[in-house]
Amino acid sequence: xxxxxxxxVLRDGSVPGQGPRxxxxxxxxxxxxxxxxxxxxxxxxxxxxxxxxxxxxxALLLEPVARSRHREMEVLAARGEVxxxxxxxxxxxxxxxxxxSAVLExxxxxxxxxxxxxxxxxxxxHAPPELLAAAAGAAWRALRAARDAERATAExxxxxxxxxxxxxxxxxxxxxxxxxxGRLTLDDRLRAVLxxxxxxxxxDLATWRERVHPDDRGPFAxxxxxxARVGAPVPYPFRVTAAxxxxxxxxxxxxxxxxxxxxxxxxxxxxxxxxxxxxxxxxELVRLAQCDSLTGLANRAVLDVRLGEALAGATPxxxxxxxxxxxxxxxxxxxxxxHQIGDxxxxxxxxxxxxxxxxxxxxxxLGGDEFVLMVPGVDxxxxxATMARNILRRLRAPVLLxxxxxxxxxxxxxxxxVGHDGTADDLFRSADMALYRAKDAGRDRVAVYDAAMxxxxxxxxxxxxxxxxxxxxxxxxxxxxxxxxxxxERLVAAEALVRLQDPVEGLLEPKAFxxxxxxxxxxxxxxxxxxxxxxxxxxxxxQDGEGLQVSFNVSGKTLEHPSxxxxxxxxxxxxGAAGSSLLCEVTxxxxxxxxxxxxxxxxxxxxxxxxxxxxxxxxxYSSLSYLDRFPLSFxxxxxxxxxxxxxxxxxxxxxxxxxxxxxxxGMVVTAEGVETREQATLLREMGCDRAQGWLFGRPVAAGxxxxxx
Ligand code: C2E
Ligand code: MG
Ligand code: MG
Numbered sequence: 001x002x003x004x005x006x007x008x009v010l011r012d013g014s015v016p017g018q019g020p021r022x023x024x025x026x027x028x029x030x031x032x033x034x035x036x037x038x039x040x041x042x043x044x045x046x047x048x049x050x051x052x053x054x055x056x057x058x059a060l061l062l063e064p065v066a067r068s069r070h071r072e073m074e075v076l077a078a079r080g081e082v083x084x085x086x087x088x089x090x091x092x093x094x095x096x097x098x099x100x101s102a103v104l105e106x107x108x109x110x111x112x113x114x115x116x117x118x119x120x121x122x123x124x125x126h127a128p129p130e131l132l133a134a135a136a137g138a139a140w141r142a143l144r145a146a147r148d149a150e151r152a153t154a155e156x157x158x159x160x161x162x163x164x165x166x167x168x169x170x171x172x173x174x175x176x177x178x179x180x181x182g183r184l185t186l187d188d189r190l191r192a193v194l195x196x197x198x199x200x201x202x203x204d205l206a207t208w209r210e211r212v213h214p215d216d217r218g219p220f221a222x223x224x225x226x227x228a229r230v231g232a233p234v235p236y237p238f239r240v241t242a243a244x245x246x247x248x249x250x251x252x253x254x255x256x257x258x259x260x261x262x263x264x265x266x267x268x269x270x271x272x273x274x275x276x277x278x279x280x281x282x283x284e285l286v287r288l289a290q291c292d293s294l295t296g297l298a299n300r301a302v303l304d305v306r307l308g309e310a311l312a313g314a315t316p317x318x319x320x321x322x323x324x325x326x327x328x329x330x331x332x333x334x335x336x337x338x339h340q341i342g343d344x345x346x347x348x349x350x351x352x353x354x355x356x357x358x359x360x361x362x363x364x365x366l367g368g369d370e371f372v373l374m375v376p377g378v379d380x381x382x383x384x385a386t387m388a389r390n391i392l393r394r395l396r397a398p399v400l401l402x403x404x405x406x407x408x409x410x411x412x413x414x415x416x417x418v419g420h421d422g423t424a425d426d427l428f429r430s431a432d433m434a435l436y437r438a439k440d441a442g443r444d445r446v447a448v449y450d451a452a453m454x455x456x457x458x459x460x461x462x463x464x465x466x467x468x469x470x471x472x473x474x475x476x477x478x479x480x481x482x483x484x485x486x487x488x489e490r491l492v493a494a495e496a497l498v499r500l501q502d503p504v505e506g507l508l509e510p511k512a513f514x515x516x517x518x519x520x521x522x523x524x525x526x527x528x529x530x531x532x533x534x535x536x537x538x539x540x541x542x543q544d545g546e547g548l549q550v551s552f553n554v555s556g557k558t559l560e561h562p563s564x565x566x567x568x569x570x571x572x573x574x575x576g577a578a579g580s581s582l583l584c585e586v587t588x589x590x591x592x593x594x595x596x597x598x599x600x601x602x603x604x605x606x607x608x609x610x611x612x613x614x615x616x617x618x619x620x621y622s623s624l625s626y627l628d629r630f631p632l633s634f635x636x637x638x639x640x641x642x643x644x645x646x647x648x649x650x651x652x653x654x655x656x657x658x659x660x661x662x663x664x665x666g667m668v669v670t671a672e673g674v675e676t677r678e679q680a681t682l683l684r685e686m687g688c689d690r691a692q693g694w695l696f697g698r699p700v701a702a703g704x705x706x707x708x709x
Contacts, residue, residue, distance in 0.1 A: 027127040031135040033200040047136040055123030106137035172271040186623035195243035213239035235619040295350035314420035321384035322431040323373040328443040354493035381418040388446040392615040411444035463516035479699035493549035527558040551583035556590035565601035572608040579609030635662040639673020646678040
């Protein structure tokens with residue numbers, strides 16, 4: 001029976017255990033004793049014991065390679081019971097070739113399982129060694145399974161401990177999903193993020209999916225499981241509604257933990273990072289959180305921290321300088337050359353700033369074209385101003401931008417404030433005021449904050465308050481100034497000029513509030529209100545049979561808002577007001593900063609017949625190239641050119657040239673600020689078409705204009 005699974009060879013050739021009588025009770029008891037062994041060593045001894053008690057002369061438990069029993073083998077060999085082959089380790093095969101009556105495999109077919117070598121035959125009524133070996137094999141298998149399970153459990157516990165430690169360190173929440181039970185389990189942190197109490201039950205899959213924003217359900221919308229797509233644990237951002245109804249943005253990743261039972265998919269573990277809560281645990285997120293993504297400079301959050309630290313350690317002789325830097329007309333770069341070139345310019349500016357920033361300073365980009373340099377350890381404001389001027393000089397050097405054939409020159413403005421005992425907010429405000437001053441004074445310069453700026457800022461705050469109140473309480477007025485045809489001085493048009501009726505200070509002129517309204521964006525509301533008055537008055541005059549044109553001023557800011565032009569076009573169309581009677585005055589600044597939205601607004605005005613013209617022509621800008629940017633119907637020569645007429649030959653020459661230029665462009669020319677008869681006569685002789693000024697009338701209420709004059 002050499003081929004039998006449990007039995008090998010008996011020296012006498014008989015099958016062990018086939019004795020006439022078998023004590024079944026004894027066999028069962030032996031099996032029970034073997035099964036009761038709690039470790040392999042004890043099992044081996046028990047087995048050897050049982051076999052000997054069964055009447056065999058000797059039994060030996062052999063491991064796959066009989067090394068641990070080598071010593072015992074040598075003893076046997078000395079007694080002549082075993083023949084050891086010289087120079088080699090004794091194996092089970094060696095033993096079989098030697099003297100045992102049988103070599104029994106405890107687990108037939110399992111090369112890792114021990115064998116039992118038996119000498120001599122059992123007593124006839126005792127349990128045969130192969131039965132005992134089989135019982136020991138079963139016990140041995142159970143012990144091995146228990147040991148493996150124990151080892152796996154310990155290993156898993158270790159991994160889980162490691163994992164949960166890492167998860168906790170990283171500030172992550174986690175969930176796990178078991179496809180066998182369909183159960184979704186959330187950990188405490190994720191529960192906290194979702195605002196769930198400790199006693200709230202875990203959501204089921206359907207509820208979970210419902211909580212996730214419909215656009216973000218992709219990763220949870222597998223055939224039947226939330227993480228059917230866990231093959232590649234690529235993090236996916238998703239929004240989920242917390243218990244209090246607020247929306248949280250989480251970054252999730254899912255990993256399968258192994259294959260589950262019943263042939264199904266394994267348990268899936270998901271990790272979740274709460275982005276909204278400011279968890280920034282991975283290097284990339286930290287970088288994202290601290291850096292401006294375009295330029296790599298520090299962002300506002302980092303600057304705030306460093307500025308706070310610097311101020312805490314500042315003294316009068318070691319103060320903190322804050323330099324706010326803003327590129328001049330950057331918006332125009334974006335609008336005309338495109339955002340890609342705009343971004344490239346910002347990156348180059350950032351690189352130059354990094355080269356010029358002194359050691360120990362912090363350089364940040366707040367967004368758009370706004371940069372900040374914070375320098376601790378500054379002793380005097382003028383030292384900071386000199387530094388800022390040097391920086392501006394470096395920034396002014398031409399840059400080569402991808403796709404532009406010519407080097408590009410961009411100037412910047414800077415506001416500087418130096419402080420040691422105020423708050424970070426104070427310092428920011430002061431630097432901001434200085435920057436405003438630098439821009440206002442014509443850009444491309446540095447301004448240092450001083451006390452007068454604070455007063456100025458105060459005045460602007462008051463002006464803002466007045467404008468807001470006037471808009472709320474119907475406190476705006478329109479006055480009309482006559483515009484005459486210079487050939488016969490007939491009234492042909494009137495310009496609407498805004499006034500503010502202040503409860504304390506009375507009627508205020510635009511210089512008291514228009515600049516502030518521009519800065520704060522309130523001008524859009526002011527212009528819109530004036531437009532309503534203009535259209536109302538135009539209808540009135542038409543009803544009265546007056547063929548007057550009406551001129552009105554529109555800020556560039558207003559034209560940026562498409563609603564203004566829409567409203568005008570709609571009113572003209574719906575009320576049948578003659579669009580061709582409208583003269584829209586824009587400034588040189590508007591044309592220089594011409595953005596696509598402004599162009600669209602101007603186009604819409606023209607499409608209903610309104611004429612667009614240039615106000616205050618000749619002030620400020622030396623280049624006239626912008627005249628070609630948009631088709632203009634008229635041009636108003638600024639009063640600064642008109643005033644010296646009659647006293648300055650040069651002024652006359654300039655005005656003559658301006659009129660010729662305007663006519664060459666097919667524009668009607670109006671002279672502003674005509675106060676004397678002499679000025680009017682000269683202008684008429686020069687071919688100027690129209691005039692406006694105190695000679696012909698001051699701005700007055702509509703009813704006081706004298707049409708037909
Ligand atoms: P502007 O559009 O150039 O208006 C002409 C300004 O010159 C008016 O000042 C007018 O009163 C003044 N003026 C006219 N003739 C003479 C003169 O012979 N001598 C002198 N010394 N001044 C004369 P005003 O009304 O103070 O308006 C100032 C500026 O405010 C306007 O200049 C315009 O730029 C702005 N503005 C007025 N109304 C509005 C408005 O509704 N919206 C906007 N965005 N700006 C407005
Ligand atoms: Mg005007
Ligand atoms: Mg003007």
